[in-house]
Amino acid sequence: MAGRWRDGRGTLTVHGEDGTPVTIPLELATSYRARTKGLIGRGGIDGALLLSPASSIHTFRMRIPIDVAYLDRDLRVLGVVTMPPGRLGLPRLRSRHVLESAAGAMAGWGVRAGARVEVEAE
Secondary structure (H helix, E strand, O other): OOOOOOOEEEEEEEEOOOOOEEEEEEEEEOOHHHHHHOOOOOOOOOOEEEEOOOOOOEOOOOOOOEEEEEEOOOOEEEEEEEEOOOOEOOOOOOOOEEEEEEOOHHHHHOOOOOOEEEEEEO
């Protein structure tokens, strides 16, 4: 189950179809200020950024295209999209958290619809 986290760092563990877990460095953005800033103005990200709570995002003022995964309350992936800079993502029904990474990264980690992830804060 998803917990209440604070802004900071942690790890994301992806449980893919083959059962082998993949661990990724994670930034947590849970305050209004951190969620609003997100990846704006950055040239990249090492790992992923979790926005919580969140059901939609935008890529205005971003420098890079990003992968966006919408997660439900149990941290199951509802869907993944790649968004170029300057776009507005529509709210996703049942989404409680949004995971962001560099475009193309999520496919390599096994983040796809139906996958389950775990979040561990440091």
